[in-house]
Amino acid sequence: MTPPHLARKGRTFYEAQVTATGAIMARRKLIYEGKAKILYEGPEPGTFVQYFKDDATAGNGEKKEVIDGKGVLNNRLSEFFMTGLQRIGIPTHFIKRLNMREQLIRQVEIIPLEIIVRNFAAGSMAKRLGLEEGLQLPRPIVEFSYKDDKLGDPMVPEEYIMAFGWATQQDLDDIVTMALRVNDYMSGVMAGVGIKLVDFKIEVGRVWENDYPRLIIADEISPDSCRLWDIETGQKLDKDVFRQDLGSLSDAYTEVARRLGVLPSNVTHHTKPTLIN
Ligand SMILES: Nc1ncnc2c1ncn2[C@@H]1O[C@H](COP(=O)(O)OP(=O)(O)OP(=O)(O)O)[C@@H](O)[C@H]1O
Ligand SMILES: [Mg+2]
Numbered sequence: 391m392t393p394p395h396l397a398r399k400g401r402t403f404y405e406a407q408v409t410a411t412g413a414i415m416a417r418r419k420l421i422y423e424g425k426a427k428i429l430y431e432g433p434e435p436g437t438f439v440q441y442f443k444d445d446a447t448a449g450n451g452e453k454k455e456v457i458d459g460k461g462v463l464n465n466r467l468s469e470f471f472m473t474g475l476q477r478i479g480i481p482t483h484f485i486k487r488l489n490m491r492e493q494l495i496r497q498v499e500i501i502p503l504e505i506i507v508r509n510f511a512a513g514s515m516a517k518r519l520g521l522e523e524g525l526q527l528p529r530p531i532v533e534f535s536y537k538d539d540k541l542g543d544p545m546v547p548e549e550y551i552m553a554f555g556w557a558t559q560q561d562l563d564d565i566v567t568m569a570l571r572v573n574d575y576m577s578g579v580m581a582g583v584g585i586k587l588v589d590f591k592i593e594v595g596r597v598w599e600n601d602y603p604r605l606i607i608a609d610e611i612s613p614d615s616c617r618l619w620d621i622e623t624g625q626k627l628d629k630d631v632f633r634q635d636l637g638s639l640s641d642a643y644t645e646v647a648r649r650l651g652v653l654p655s656n657v658t659h660h661t662k663p664t665l666i667n
Contacts, residue, residue: 425451426464426614432494437485441492442468442610448633450542455632462490463643464612469493470652471611474579480571482607483595498595498608501557502537503546505565507573508589512617513630514545515589524588524624532569537593564605565594572607580618583649585627588617613643 419431421438428441442461447454465487472484483495508531511521515533534551535543551557557565569592577587593609609615613628620627626634627642647653 426461427610432497436497438495438497439488439492440495440610446614446629446632446639448629450539453633457632457639459640460614460643463640463647464610464614465491465493466652467612467643467647467650468610470650471576471579472607475572475575475607475611478571478575480568480575480607481604483609495608496597496606498597498606500537500593500595500608501561501565501605503551503556503565503594504535504537504543504591505569505594506533506535506589506591507531507569508533509573509577510586510588510617512588524619530570530573532566561605568594568605568607572611576611576616579650581621584621585646585649586619586621588619590616613646618646 418439421429421431423429425447426443426445428443430439430441432438442465444456444458444461445454446457446460469484469487472482475482476484483498485494485496487493508515508527510523510527511519511525512523515521515531516523516525534546534548536546536550536556537543548559548562551562552559572592573587573590576590580587590611592607592611592615594605595608596603597606598604616628617630618627619625626636627646629639631637631642632639644653
């Protein structure tokens with residue numbers, strides 16, 4: 391069944407997959423195509439296949455470009471972070487990577503929130519409060535925005551979230567605890583390779599186990615959804631490179647993947663990946 395937040399957005403039909411050689415693969419049911427990823431029905435009930443596209447967008451889709459190899463890198467990096475989180479007991483939707491661009495995930499009921507954790511001032515926070523980019527915050531700050539592209543994902547207080555029934559107080563307590571654990575894990579892993587985790591965004595979804603709801607990390611964790619600065623030079627290694635036209639986005643993501651040792655051996659940004667199945 392299509393989850394409500396995806397059904398709301400509409401399209402469900404079967405899509406033929408064409409391989410690099412032009413052969414038609416098995417038809418798969420398209421669940422949802424977003425700006426950066428596509429969800430297909432998975433092989434088992436309660437699973438989806440998540441396909442990472444090369445499309446980069448910023449400013450809520452106003453700026454758009456295809457960055458060769460971005461999907462391949464984000465598929466690997468999201469796998470790397472999600473498996474790392476699972477190893478320390480933080481549940482995620484990730485089941486296994488299927489190929490260069492696809493991973494098998496657990497279907498969840500997405501909580502319609504972007505959960506943002508900030509360690510240093512940047513982006514909308516720096517703007518809103520007139521803070522210098524890079525200012526260290528007194529402690530990590532968790533904030534929420536309501537996932538609605540038409541409204542530009544507006545920031546919302548907990549009061550709204552509970553009043554509109556998007557999440558309960560218990561959900562929010564669990565989400566904040568989980569988000570801070572993700573922050574500690576990600577900050578440590580990135581610091582280990584000389585990168586500062588400035589901020590990041592996660593999505594969380596609900597799964598049902600024996601009629602009991604449980605929250606798990608969903609969507610993706612990648613340089614598309616984090617701000618990552620080189621500790622020594624301050625060089626930006628995340629989607630701000632694209633947002634602010636600072637150079638090559640694939641160079642930046644490749645550098646992150648290289649430092650973490652997750653660069654797919656047969657793919658660099660110099661060779662256009664063609665393997666999609
Ligand atoms: N495990 C999951 N189960 C169900 N839906 C998921 C899961 N993981 C991610 N999603 C949803 O799949 C979509 C991924 O596509 P993408 O990130 O490209 O969308 P988007 O264009 O950013 O739109 P959105 O505003 O919905 O995030 C998102 O809507 C995300 O919330
Ligand atoms: Mg998204």
